[in-house]
Amino acid sequence: MESEKKKLIYKFIRYVAHINGANIMTFSTTAESLVSKCKTLLSCYAFHEAKPSIQQNTDINKPLYINAGSDSLESIGHITGAGIPPSNYKDAMNEWKEAFQENFPQEDEAKKQSSSTDIVEDKKFAEYEIDIAVEEKRRELEMFIREKKNRKALAEKSTRQNNNG
Template sequence: MPKISSDTLWDVAAAEVRNRENRTGEEDAEEDAHFPTESTVFLMGSKAGGKTTILLRFLDRDEAPKPTLALEYTFGRRARGHNTPKDIAHLWELGGGISLSDLVQIPITADNISALSVVLVLDLSKPNALWETMERLLESARSQVEKVCASLQKTGESRSGKQPSQNRVSRVLHKDYPDRELINPFPVSLLIIGSKFDIFQFTSSKSETTVSKARSFVNQLAFGTERPKSISTDPSKPLVIPAGLDSLSQIGPPVTSDVDIGTLHAKNPLDLWKKVFERVFPPESIKERKELKDPAKDPQYSEPLIDSMRAQKDQELEQYKREQAKSWKNVALDPKI
């Protein structure tokens, strides 16, 4: 007769825990290969800067891009081989430029922080808004990442089981990196894309070469494919610079005949570049930004029928306000009341 096991459920569970603790990394990797992975890619950047176009090309969707309303979600799947589960990439896109930067708290959470990447798309055809867009959005995203990591450090690890303090950027900026003491690396993987260079020539939907390169970089963030090896530092051509392969000394100081660099008081090389950039391309005024903050007045969300009805209702509201103002004025002047 077969021997009947007398182990209780707790004995079986304890044995399984001991077995997992004794596994080697190779065994874990072999087991993980049979399970799908999940990653999150968060796209943000200039308003109407081409984020949706880049996303659609990444997903192989042949359709015309539509304006992004606030924050939108989609996903992509990719099989690693035959008879293997498909890896999943959760894709978030933030619309509205810097006006909706508070929404970064939705796609950046404790559930996905260990597998999160950020893609910042900057419209090169609008240089006056470029630097502030970059600073404001990266600051909002960094603040949210640090907030999530701080909360996770109290519990010791992320919900996916990975240490929240594990900084993937630190593997790029090695201890001998020349600018290690001058820069503050972004806490998660970051890809910056300059869009609409077709006006000059760069990442545009009209250039298959540049779109293919952008897609390769996004694919690497989403599914962990091999990092693109191409690099281009020729300023007369589209720049392609993987993380860690440039330095402030290679970039050098700003070259301009319009600004006397010696008169600028900068804290570091990046600050110097900012001051020169904003001298050449003055930032947009606060008044202009406030006028465009109302989506109802934004040209990219134009809907003729709805807009005409809205205009009629606005007129009716103004008329009502004027009538009410007159009636309250008469009441205030009535001595009998």
């Protein structure tokens, strides 16, 4: 990933964590020492144990670790690096959204909708049991529709016979 895009993502994570009072810890599952530090930190919160001493890091080239409340908006910086920071949460989130859309172009809405409906038919997501259940529900729906049409036709026929008779 390009360092500018990574920097943007990390800034956003730091921003959201800071305004929500959250810790941040990124790590790789291949780095055993980081995994054990993460487990220790999680057990600290889950079982009310003493907080481990983990050195803070804000360098994007290393695993990120920041304690809740120890970061600041000044150290995170503004999205663009210049300009007046937004005055409220809504404006800030809109700026972040625009920055993400600029750096990570989104799919067209029409494409997204067509792909979401095609996922049921997509062979790479095939699940035997689910496919059987979907097919069974389709048959039940078709049978229900046919029965409804037949009942409607029968009701119309009896109404005509009653009107003619």
